[in-house]
Amino acid sequence: MFKSRKRTSYSQPPERASLSYRIFRFLHLTLLGILRAGLPVKNYLQLNLSLLYWVLIAPFTGQFFEIAPVFRQMVSIGVRAAPMVALTAFSVGVTLAMQAAHSLQSLGAEMYIPDLVMVTLLRELGPVLIAVIVIGRSGSAVAAELGTMKVSEEIEALEVMAINPVQYLVVPRFLAMLVMLPTLTIFGNYIGIFGGWAVCRFALDFNTAGYVMRALESSDAWDLYSGMIKSAVFAWIIITIACNSGLNVEGGAEGVGQATTGSVVQALLAMLVMNAVLTGIFFFSA
Amino acid sequence: MSTNGEVIIEVTDLVHTFGDRAVLNDISFNVHRGETLVIMGGSGCGKSTLLRHLVGSMKPTSGSVKIFSEDITTMKEREIERVRLRFGMLFQSGALLASLTVGENVALPLSQHTDKSPDEIEQIVKQKLEMVGLTGFEDLKPAEISGGMKKRVGLARALALDPELLFSDEPTSGLDPIMTAVVDHLTLNLARGRGMTAVVVSHDMTSAFRIATRMIMLGHGNIVAQGTPDEIRASPNPEVQQFIKGEADGPIPLNLSQEEHKDHQLVRPRPFWAARFRFHHKHS
Numbered sequence: 001m002f003k004s005r006k007r008t009s010y011s012q013p014p015e016r017a018s019l020s021y022r023i024f025r026f027l028h029l030t031l032l033g034i035l036r037a038g039l040p041v042k043n044y045l046q047l048n049l050s051l052l053y054w055v056l057i058a059p060f061t062g063q064f065f066e067i068a069p070v071f072r073q074m075v076s077i078g079v080r081a082a083p084m085v086a087l088t089a090f091s092v093g094v095t096l097a098m099q100a101a102h103s104l105q106s107l108g109a110e111m112y113i114p115d116l117v118m119v120t121l122l123r124e125l126g127p128v129l130i131a132v133i134v135i136g137r138s139g140s141a142v143a144a145e146l147g148t149m150k151v152s153e154e155i156e157a158l159e160v161m162a163i164n165p166v167q168y169l170v171v172p173r174f175l176a177m178l179v180m181l182p183t184l185t186i187f188g189n190y191i192g193i194f195g196g197w198a199v200c201r202f203a204l205d206f207n208t209a210g211y212v213m214r215a216l217e218s219s220d221a222w223d224l225y226s227g228m229i230k231s232a233v234f235a236w237i238i239i240t241i242a243c244n245s246g247l248n249v250e251g252g253a254e255g256v257g258q259a260t261t262g263s264v265v266q267a268l269l270a271m272l273v274m275n276a277v278l279t280g281i282f283f284f285s286a
Numbered sequence: 287m288s289t290n291g292e293v294i295i296e297v298t299d300l301v302h303t304f305g306d307r308a309v310l311n312d313i314s315f316n317v318h319r320g321e322t323l324v325i326m327g328g329s330g331c332g333k334s335t336l337l338r339h340l341v342g343s344m345k346p347t348s349g350s351v352k353i354f355s356e357d358i359t360t361m362k363e364r365e366i367e368r369v370r371l372r373f374g375m376l377f378q379s380g381a382l383l384a385s386l387t388v389g390e391n392v393a394l395p396l397s398q399h400t401d402k403s404p405d406e407i408e409q410i411v412k413q414k415l416e417m418v419g420l421t422g423f424e425d426l427k428p429a430e431i432s433g434g435m436k437k438r439v440g441l442a443r444a445l446a447l448d449p450e451l452l453f454s455d456e457p458t459s460g461l462d463p464i465m466t467a468v469v470d471h472l473t474l475n476l477a478r479g480r481g482m483t484a485v486v487v488s489h490d491m492t493s494a495f496r497i498a499t500r501m502i503m504l505g506h507g508n509i510v511a512q513g514t515p516d517e518i519r520a521s522p523n524p525e526v527q528q529f530i531k532g533e534a535d536g537p538i539p540l541n542l543s544q545e546e547h548k549d550h551q552l553v554r555p556r557p558f559w560a561a562r563f564r565f566h567h568k569h570s
Contacts, residue, residue: 150381157381160341161395161443167400280467 044244051240052165054233056081059168069172077173078180082187084133089188092125093195102203110204114211115218117196122223126189130274131234134181136269139242142173143263146246148258153249170243174236181235182228188226226282233278234271241267245261291319291394293355294451294483295340299386300349301380302335309335310346311507317500322477322484324494326529327504334378336504337455340485341375353451367526371399373451374444378459382428388415388439389424389454398498434461441469441492452476454486456517459495470496490501495519503529 017025054065100116146169149155157163193215200206245263249255295317302310309332327333338344339351341459342358342436350359353373358366365515376393382391392411396402398488414489418438428436437460444452457473460464470493476482488494494501495515502512503526511518518526528536 128546145385152384153379153381154383156343156373157377158381159343159400160375161371162367163398164367198442 001244003013015097040244040248043248044240047166047170047244047247048240050171054164054167054171055174055267057141063167065171065175067165070175073172073176074180075133077176078141078184079094081134081137081180082183084137085130085184085188085255086191088129089121089126089191094190094199096120096125096192097196097199098203101199111214112218113200113204113206114196114214116221118193118215118284119223121189121196122219123193123229124275124279126192127230127234128187128272129228130182130188131231131238131271132268133176134184134272135238135264138177139238139267140264142242143246144256144260146173146192146243147249147259150247150249151252165247170247173243174239177235177239178232181238182231183277185231189224227276230275230278233274237270237274238267241270288568291321293317294319294321294353295485296350296352297340298350298352300339300351301335301347302332302339303347309340309505311347312333313504313507314349315509315512317483317485319483320477320481320485320499322473322497322499324495324498324501324503325485325504326489326491326494327510328489328529331504332507333432333504334455337453337487338431339393341373341453342370363427363481371447372449374447374449374455375453376440376444376455378455380433381427381444382436382439385423385426386428388420388426388428388431389476391428391439391512392443392446393445399447410446412440415439417445417472419465434465437461438465438469440491441472447481448467450482452484454484454488456488456490457486458488458490466493467489467496469493473497491532 054063059065096117097113098259100113101110102114104110104116146155149169155169156167196215197206197211199209201208204257211221242263245266249259288408291314295315297316298314300310300313302309313336315323323409325333325336327426334342339346340353342353342361344352347358347562351359352358353369356365356369359367360482361369376563382388383394383461389411392414393407397411411423411424415423418441420435420442421439423435426438431439437457437513441454441457444454447556454473456497460468473484473485473486474497477484477499484497486494486497498515500512501512501518503510503518505525511523513521519526524537
């Protein structure tokens with residue numbers, strides 16, 4: 001093991017590090033790597049705990065969060081995303097109806113097109129696609145904003161002024177997202193169903209009343225609720241990942257860029273995995 | 287004058303190391319009520335790091351910092367907040383919140399920590415902005431004003447709660463000579479009139495000698511010299527003389543040799559077990 005001890009002369013340095021040194025170095029660096037990879041997870045859990053404290057416990061100790069910033073964030077996170085959500089949802093509704101028509105016409109089952117549009121949108125595509133839009137638009141904006149505040153010492157200034165950054169910055173964004181993502185999802189569902197209606201009404205032989213009747217008959221309230229549950233969970237994931245990335249930025253403007261990209265990728269992955277998990281839960285428990 | 291009065295800040299054996307390099311190496315000093323302490327020293331000598339320890343946003347490797355006789359190095363974040371309400375801090379860049387207007391920035395500590403009505407807050411904001419010569423700038427965003435103005439808004443914000451203790455990180459860098467004098471007189475008036483204690487990090491020597499009742503010079507993480515402005519002026523230490531006269535040539539090296547550079551650089555600590563091995567890189 002201690003190969004270097006067999007060397008008779010130490011006047012010349014050995015050409016390579018000894019094998020034992022390299023093994024130890026490998027283990028040491030691997031361990032450090034694992035610890036370093038664990039740090040962001042620790043930060044993320046800490047942020048979540050702190051958030052829960054400020055939302056659920058602090059109001060009962062007299063430190064109620066302010067309402068006005070929540071509404072301000074609801075406008076910038078949610079209301080301003082509505083046009084994009086509408087366009088996306090309309091395209092998806094139209095596409096779904098056309099694809100369904102293509103397949104179902106060959107079976108002579110065109111009457112089931114509204115069923116398909118409705119159930120797919122409410123349960124699956126509505127929550128997921130609108131979460132994707134909100135991640136790309138609002139999640140990245142939050143990460144970039146908080147990251148810029150971090151690198152320009154604003155977060156430190158808040159702390160020195162005895163203002164908790166989680167209470168002051170994260171709580172309003174969290175509550176706004178928790179309200180606005182499900183709201184946007186409901187809004188997007190309507191628009192998507194409207195898109196499906198447009199195809200059925202103008203390209204196929206449906207009348208409006210028939211489409212509405214069929215759509216309402218095909219789905220029940222649980223379809224909507226399961227979508228809403230998904231949506232609320234996605235909201236939590238999106239906003240905590242965005243805020244965590246923003247608050248832990250290091251290294252100037254470049255760091256802000258990396259954190260923003262990172263937050264989008266992480267949020268997308270986490271959201272899609274969580275979607276599969278939730279669908280699994282609903283599928284096997286129903 | 288500097289020895290009577292209660293001790294406001296008590297720094298004992300403060301050490302902070304980044305890797306192998308000690309940025310602060312065993313620093314101890316006291317600040318008494320009503321004093322204006324100027325901390326000076328070359329760039330990268332640890333002034334800003336020292337200031338961050340004094341406000342509790344960095345934790346030392348060892349040693350203690352007591353503010354109002356409370357040890358902030360061992361406190362929890364919640365307890366430090368209580369201490370922080372009693373002092374104000376001016377950041378080097380101003381650190382204004384970019385999303386708020388100038389007026390809202392100054393009002394922030396008031397609206398967060400007091401029960402004052404919006405009208406009262408508006409009055410106080412106007413008064414504080416007038417003190418720093420920025421009447422009528424309430425509705426502008428920080429992006430619309432110059433760097434010197436941001437710094438003065440930062441000062442107004444630091445003074446919003448009428449603190450007993452003020453920390454300033456280079457309050458006069460980037461200001462024109464007249465505004466430097468305005469800010470200096472403001473600090474002096476607050477110190478003399480209201481008995482405010484101030485800790486100012488600066489390398490503007492004119493301003494430093496104008497406001498200081500006591501000075502500390504840092505170098506290589508140690509206190510090189512301390513005393514009243516007159517003692518500092520008369521200091522026999524060649525490093526101090528070079529610094530206050532602003533000479534390029536002297537004991538403070540302008541150009542570091544390669545070896546000195548290596549010493550100054552952050553060195554990743556060798557893992558503890560590596561000491562047992564003879565290890566040479568191919569290219570070293």
